[in-house]
Amino acid sequence: MKTTGRLYHAHSNTFIYCELSLSDECVVFSNDEGLHERLPKPRLVLGMAIKGQAQDITLPDGRRFLCDDKTFRLNQHSTSSFIERSEQHKGLVIGAIFFCPLLLYWLFFIAIPHVAASSAGHLPQSVIETIGQQSMTLIEKAALEPTQLDEQKVANAERIWLELINQLQLNEQKYRLGFYQSEFFGANAFALPHGQIVVTDDLILKLADYDDAFRAVLLHEIGHVEHRHSVKIAAQTAGTTVALAIVFGDLQGIVDLALGVGTAIMQQQFSQGMERQADDYALSNLLKLGYKPEHFATALEIISQGTDDDSQSWSKYLSTHPHVKSRIEKARTYKHP
Numbered sequence: 010m011k012t013t014g015r016l017y018h019a020h021s022n023t024f025i026y027c028e029l030s031l032s033d034e035c036v037v038f039s040n041d042e043g044l045h046e047r048l049p050k051p052r053l054v055l056g057m058a059i060k061g062q063a064q065d066i067t068l069p070d071g072r073r074f075l076c077d078d079k080t081f082r083l084n085q086h087s088t089s090s091f092i093e094r095s096e097q098h099k100g101l102v103i104g105a106i107f108f109c110p111l112l113l114y115w116l117f118f119i120a121i122p123h124v125a126a127s128s129a130g131h132l133p134q135s136v137i138e139t140i141g142q143q144s145m146t147l148i149e150k151a152a153l154e155p156t157q158l159d160e161q162k163v164a165n166a167e168r169i170w171l172e173l174i175n176q177l178q179l180n181e182q183k184y185r186l187g188f189y190q191s192e193f194f195g196a197n198a199f200a201l202p203h204g205q206i207v208v209t210d211d212l213i214l215k216l217a218d219y220d221d222a223f224r225a226v227l228l229h230e231i232g233h234v235e236h237r238h239s240v241k242i243a244a245q246t247a248g249t250t251v252a253l254a255i256v257f258g259d260l261q262g263i264v265d266l267a268l269g270v271g272t273a274i275m276q277q278q279f280s281q282g283m284e285r286q287a288d289d290y291a292l293s294n295l296l297k298l299g300y301k302p303e304h305f306a307t308a309l310e311i312i313s314q315g316t317d318d319d320s321q322s323w324s325k326y327l328s329t330h331p332h333v334k335s336r337i338e339k340a341r342t343y344k345h346p
């Protein structure tokens with residue numbers, strides 16, 4: 010077998026023309042200008058055979074030979090030719106078109122959430138603390154202002170909070186309550202992975218005459234922390250970011266990882282299952298502590314007033330807490346499980 014092509018110098022775009030001939034198990038490179046090199050085939054590194062491209066050959070010293078004939082293959086019966094044949098197999102190509110999206114769906118919607126959910130339970134508290142604090146810094150910068158509530162309202166909310174933490178025998182160092190004014194969140198409360206719970210001025214004002222309802226909202230948020238919902242979302246976001254970076258080869262995406270986690274928590278993308286768990290936590294603890302589960306229904310009803318107008322801030326709390334009617338109904342009829 011004889012063929013012609015370009016012999017590139019190592020790590021360079023410069024080349025010389027030469028002839029390649031195959032004899033026994035040796036490859037000979039030669040030209041009119043005195044080149045004559047004989048190399049045993051096993052010492053050559055063969056490139057992958059890609060349809061429409063000649064197979065490139067790398068010499069031991071780093072030089073590369075590229076054949077003029079695009080159908081050139083030095084190894085006819087290797088893995089590469091298997092890949093090449095596969096690429097020409099219609100059934101396999103059609104199969105791949107269906108299989109690849111399925112694989113990506115499985116990866117992003119089943120595998121990553123599953124791994125994230127199970128890993129969330131094993132993350133050390135120090136990592137959770139860091140994720141929580143970083144997210145809080147981001148959210149504070151983006152959407153929170155210092156509270157404008159008067160001292161009396163803050164003191165009353167703090168009294169209810171501390172009473173609750175003591176009754177539930179939770180760690181006062183871990184669980185902290187923060188008061189903020191926020192256009193973005195409107196009347197809202199949300200929990201960060203490390204145990205900080207944020208309540209907005211609008212929420213406090215709306216529930217000013219309903220201490221029991223406010224207590225129910227706090228219990229719901231504590232439920233999110235106890236079930237590690239934000240940690241799961243953070244782990245899922247991190248997993249998705251890394252997987253996307255690997256699948257699409259964009260490793261720059263990993264740099265934005267911390268930002269992605271903060272944004273996900275800010276958007277409070279809790280699943281309905283997570284909301285149900287937090288509701289159950291609130292309802293069962295209301296009963297356990299001697300309050301009525303109906304107070305949670307009252308909270309939802311008061312907050313949902315005025316949701317017809319989308320610009321009304323109250324609607325935000327409910328848009329992040331779906332199926333409010335069924336949740337109100339559940340709270341009204343809740344009995345101890």
Ligand SMILES: [Zn+2]
Nearest residue numbers: 279284287330
């Ligand atoms: Zn919730």
